[in-house]
Amino acid sequence: MRTYVNKQELIAEIKKRYDMYDGEFEQIPETLKNERIEEVDKTPSENLSYQLGWVNLILQWEKEEQAGKTVETPAPGYKWNKLGGLYQSFYEEYGKYSIAEQREMLREAVDEMCTWLATLSEQELFEPAQRDYATTKAMWPLYKWVHINTVAPFTNFRTKIRKWKKLSKSNESKNE
Template identity: 55%
Template sequence: MRPYKDKAELIEEIRKRLLLYDEEFNDIKEEEKDLLMSGVDKTPSQNISYQLGWTRLLLQWESDENKGIEVKTPTPEYKWNNLKGLYQSFYDQYGSHSLQQQRELLRNQVNEIIEWIESLDDDTLFIPGQRKWTTTPARWPVWKWIHINTAAPFKNFRAQLRKWKKEKGTA
């Protein structure tokens, strides 16, 4: 995981990765959003639902802590050893939306994350232990949580979408 020199660099990377990721959906038809292709573990809708779920959780953790609510990561209903159930909840929550609606929701949530990043001081963003919800055994600073729930999966899941399109014969 690459470090960032400042919040501007983190924001720039998130924007860049989101733009590239989002562009992969341009040539996926609405009626194809739920097609599962051999060798690809998610449909396009599941792919973006996953992103929606994690970005929403990230925002929720911060919001809850700011309200004085004890945050249980990943959620009170799901533990780290039951991520399949959590992912299914993402698919259930967002899968009924059109692909265009999912894309718009994701762009909006990422804009919220960017606004949140801009509101943080450097210590809060880059020094571990600044938020209770980040004090897992890994003791990551906030920026790493943001990175693994935005820029990193946007890059990795973009590759999955490309593989999906190749399998479908549209790449």
């Protein structure tokens, strides 16, 4: 997994990868937001919903812990070894919005995350056991939780969206 020199480098990478990811949705028409293509595991709307779900979950964990609450991860009623239901809840919660609305919501959530990260000390971000919700057997520092739910999928999901767009155009041509 990638490491970062400091929080500014992490924030810059999140913004860079997010901008590239978001740009992939520019040419996807609203009428195709829920089009499922067999070779790609998520529709465009599900792809955005997944990202909205995880970014907002991390922000929620932080808010709850800072409010003195015990945070149940990944979310109340869900277990780490059975995330399919959680993903489905993301699709239901955010899938009712247009692609443009989902993109705007994700931009706002990413901005909020970057603003929050800027307030953290290097110790809080890069040393393990700084947040109860992030303290697991793996003893990951907070930045790893952020990385695997922002930079990594923003990078990896671009490939999926590109493949979806290519196959969608191919299917469109066959149907004409």
